[in-house]
Amino acid sequence: MIKNFADYIVYSVVGASPETRFGTALNFFIYDSIKIFILLSVIIFLVAIVRSYFPPERTRRILSHKREYIGNALAGLLGIVTPFCSCSAVPLFIGFVESGVPLGVTFSFLVSSPMINEVALVLLLGLFGWKVALLYISTGLVVSVISGIVIGKMRMERYVQDYVYQTKVGNIEIAQQNFREKIEYARDYTRDLLKRIWPYVLIGIGVGGFIHGYVPSDFLLKYAGPGNPFAVPVAVLIGVPLYSNAAGTIPIVQALMGKGMPIGTVLAFMMAVTALSFPEAVILKNVLKMRLLLIFFGIVAAAIIGVGYLFNSVL
Amino acid sequence: MKIEVLGMGCTNCNKLYQNVVEAVKLSGKEIEVTKVEDIKKMMSYGVLSTPALVINGVVKVAGKVPKTEEIKVWIK
Numbered sequence: 001m002i003k004n005f006a007d008y009i010v011y012s013v014v015g016a017s018p019e020t021r022f023g024t025a026l027n028f029f030i031y032d033s034i035k036i037f038i039l040l041s042v043i044i045f046l047v048a049i050v051r052s053y054f055p056p057e058r059t060r061r062i063l064s065h066k067r068e069y070i071g072n073a074l075a076g077l078l079g080i081v082t083p084f085c086s087c088s089a090v091p092l093f094i095g096f097v098e099s100g101v102p103l104g105v106t107f108s109f110l111v112s113s114p115m116i117n118e119v120a121l122v123l124l125l126g127l128f129g130w131k132v133a134l135l136y137i138s139t140g141l142v143v144s145v146i147s148g149i150v151i152g153k154m155r156m157e158r159y160v161q162d163y164v165y166q167t168k169v170g171n172i173e174i175a176q177q178n179f180r181e182k183i184e185y186a187r188d189y190t191r192d193l194l195k196r197i198w199p200y201v202l203i204g205i206g207v208g209g210f211i212h213g214y215v216p217s218d219f220l221l222k223y224a225g226p227g228n229p230f231a232v233p234v235a236v237l238i239g240v241p242l243y244s245n246a247a248g249t250i251p252i253v254q255a256l257m258g259k260g261m262p263i264g265t266v267l268a269f270m271m272a273v274t275a276l277s278f279p280e281a282v283i284l285k286n287v288l289k290m291r292l293l294l295i296f297f298g299i300v301a302a303a304i305i306g307v308g309y310l311f312n313s314v315l
Numbered sequence: 316m317k318i319e320v321l322g323m324g325c326t327n328c329n330k331l332y333q334n335v336v337e338a339v340k341l342s343g344k345e346i347e348v349t350k351v352e353d354i355k356k357m358m359s360y361g362v363l364s365t366p367a368l369v370i371n372g373v374v375k376v377a378g379k380v381p382k383t384e385e386i387k388v389w390i391k
Contacts, residue, residue, distance in 0.1 A: 055378065056363040083378060087325035088364040090354060095363040163355070170361035172374045185379065286354070 002038075006031035025213030032127065032205045032251065037194075039126045040119070040201070044193055047118040048186035052177060054081045056092055063101045063109070068152045071105040076144040079112030080137070086114065086280040093287045097160065098169045104152020110284075111300055112144035115275035119197060123250035124270075132263070139267060139311075143275070143303040150299050159292035200248035208255035220260040232308035235265050236301055239272025249273050263315050268308030275300055316390065318348045321357045321377075322366035331366040331380045338386035346390060 006027050010016050016023035059082045063075055084092070089110070096106045116137055124133040157165075177185065224231040242249055250270060257266050276297060285293055320335055322328025332350060339346045351357055351369075360369055364378030370389055375381070 057361075057377075060363060083364070085325075085327075085364070085378075087323065087327070088378065090323065091357055091365060092363050094354070094358055095361070098358075167355050167358045169358045172361035172377075189379075 002031055002034050005034070021213040023213075025209045028212045029205055029209035032208070033202060036123065036126045036201060036205065036251075037198075039122045040194060040197075041190060043122045043125075044118050045186050045190045047121075048189040049182055051081055051083045052182045052185060054078065054083075056082055056084075056088075056095070057172070059109070060096055060099055060101060063096065063105055065100045066102070066105055068102060068104055068149060071102060072108040072145045072148040072152070073141075075101075075105045075108035075148065076112040076141045079109045079144060080116045080141075082109075082113060084113035084117075086277065086283055089280060089283045090286050093284070094164050094167050095169050097164060098167060102152055103157055103160070104148040104150075106148075107151045107296060108144045108148025111147050111275055112140060114277070114280065115140045115144065115271055117246065117274060119193070120246040120250065120270065120274055123201075123246060127251060127254040128257075135263075135311075136267060136270065139307050140271060140275075143271065143300065143307060146303050147296075147299045151296065154295070156292050156295065159289040159295075161287050161289060164287050197247040200245055201251070204248040204251035208251035211252065211255035212258065215255075215259055217258065218260045220256055222260075224256075224261045224265055231262075231265050232268050232305050232312065235269040235308070236272040236276075236305055239269045240276045241278060242273045243277050243279060246270070246274050262312045264308040264311030264313070267311055268304050271304045271307070272301070275304070316344070316346050317371055318346055318390070319351045319369040320348065320366060321351045321360065321362055321369060323352055323354070323357075325365060327380050328366040331368060334380065334383045335368065335386055338383045338390060341383070341387055342390055344390065 007018075009030055010023055010027040011018060014026065016026060018024065018027070059078045062078065063071060066074060093106060093110070096109070097103060101109075120136070121133060124136050224235070239249075253261070253266055253269055257263070281293060281297060284296070288296065318335055318339070320328065320332045322331065328350075332348070335348050339348060357365070357367070360367070360374055362374060362377045366380060367377040368375045368381065368386070375389055
């Protein structure tokens with residue numbers, strides 16, 4: 001139905017021919033924009049309702065005094081459903097470690113929570129299909145669990161800022177919302193989020209459409225194909241300064257995949273965009289000493305690069 | 316009555332502060348609204364996500380921005 005609408009607008013109203021580059025690019029742009037905005041509205045709304053059942057206070061209670069391995073796996077899973085904003089990273093971190101969540105388990109949460117976020121999921125689902133979306137979730141979980149276990153084994157507790165373990169965390173019971181309030185909250189949340197990200201989504205889809213129509217296929221095969229061993233680490237490096245802007249980058253990456261970028265490189269790039277962000281590093285500096293901060297980012301980056309190589313060689 | 320807005324200067328924290336000031340103005344009462352940016356003080360309330368709103372020492376909301384109308388009801 002959306003396809004027919006896009007065809008109608010492009011070929012009848014605008015009068016472009018499906019044979020021209022302009023026609024394909026515009027068609028791609030209109031079709032994807034409509035599809036993505038419908039998906040964003042529905043899925044973000046549903047995710048917001050699910051998340052209202054997992055406030056961070058509850059997640060902390062579940063993870064408190066859990067052992068490694070099982071704790072890391074749980075933290076990765078809870079990271080998906082617990083709402084997280086990098087602006088809350090400091091109180092969250094202190095609250096977790098102070099109430100007995102092991103350091104490595106806390107890090108598993110800190111990796112999976114921003115990486116597996118609703119906007120990235122919608123764009124992956126809408127543009128790449130459910131197989132890639134599922135692949136992204138499962139490899140994201142693996143990266144978060146491995147990173148957390150490694151940091152846990154390294155016994156890095158003394159590289160947490162000294163005041164963290166001295167801070168007293170009070171206990172609160174925040175009033176539970178009733179179902180109507182949850183619905184209202186989810187509606188407002190969806191509206192606010194869409195308001196914030198729509199320009200990036202449109203620009204991303206626009207650039208993607210341009211690449212789709214104008215860049216020759218296999219263009220990237222030479223530079224970023226499976227034959228180039230540096231493609232994965234370079235993709236990760238490029239991903240870091242993109243500030244968790246999944247909304248703008250995923251449509252572009254999707255178009256690049258059509259031009260010969262292999263799936264492992266694509267996954268690594270997207271994980272770098274969502275999980276390794278410079279502003280988050282600045283915020284985490286408040287609770288981590290430089291050494292642990294660098295080790296944390298280094299381990300996550302290494303795990304992401306590993307995933308990239310693995311998928312490039314297997315698929 | 317004492318109202319505290321907890322947060323470390325994020326966009327949502329400022330939005331919450333504005334909503335609170337607005338609600339206080341509409342209520343016509345003289346209520347002191349303070350921003351709490353010290354992390355230790357914030358943690359003493361047990362808040363894990365910001366922004367948070369504390370009225371007379373009781374955490375009303377954490378991790379989201381309530382609307383002016385909601386806040387008005389609490390400060391009545």
